């Protein structure tokens with residue numbers, strides 16, 4: 001089968017190649033993959049992989065959708081399915097509490113084991129969920145990492161009230177943009193920061209309040225927009241470049257949630273501000289199976305529509321990875337691995 005193999009670090013370490021197709025194994029379901037999306041972690045694996053136990057060569061890719069080749073609980077061959085990216089043990093205290101992202105024995109596709117940028121992928125039956133036939137394949141391919149991560153950041157840490165103010169830093173990125181859309185779905189007033197005329201225009205045209213972070217301190221603009229109060233919840237997956245402004249943009253008693261540190265992981269903690277203003281900081285990564293099901297329900301009901309930057313074939317994965325780190329992109333980069341249902345005859 002064709003697969004994207006990471007053989008070494010950097011773009012030159014990524015090859016689209018022949019790989020051994022996984023066989024049928026008890027308790028697992030194989031999917032004939034249709035699409036997967038490019039996530040920040042794919043770039044991290046390409047360029048470093050430090051701190052993640054794995055061996056090269058390894059198949060890249062964390063999320064995706066495909067057609068079941070095997071039967072599983074509630075799954076018949078031919079069903080359109082989506083992958084939950086964790087292989088979790090199901091028996092540790094966190095799994096028993098339904099919080100699979102904290103599993104003590106978790107292995108993540110594309111990080112600790114072969115991933116989803118392949119024509120056939122084998123995953124535990126417990127990590128395969130059925131999708132309604134006819135859903136948008138590209139959109140579905142973005143749910144497993146980007147949207148699930150955003151879901152937990154927006155809904156999993158603090159309780160939003162209707163009219164709560166949510167600030168989303170760097171909203172052009174996949175997770176941040178999903179967070180902005182989810183916060184709005186949840187009834188919040190959403191302010192986003194971004195830069196560049198195209199992205200500013202896009203967010204204004206789609207009804208968001210927009211702060212151009214290149215135009216001056218974000219916190220000043222947030223305070224202006226909120227009559228000096230600040231945001232109830234700040235979503236920040238940018239890291240050191242925005243962290244100080246995120247702390248300054250939160251209202252007294254407000255919360256900041258982080259799921260990433262692309263620009264650096266050790267900004268000032270600003271402890272005085274933290275305790276005087278009684279801020280809370282939450283780390284977040286991925287989401288539980290229950291959260292994933294809720295997200296999928298919203299997607300299938302048409303309540304969320306993922307923004308797709310571009311769709312590229314598997315053979316152009318090197319280019320897709322480069323596009324995913326291009327500041328000009330808007331939304332998710334999707335890999336098309338096989339013809340999608342309804343297209344075969346075209």
Ligand SMILES: [Zn+2]
Pocket residue numbers: 088089090091092093094095096102103104105106
């Ligand atoms: Zn576990």
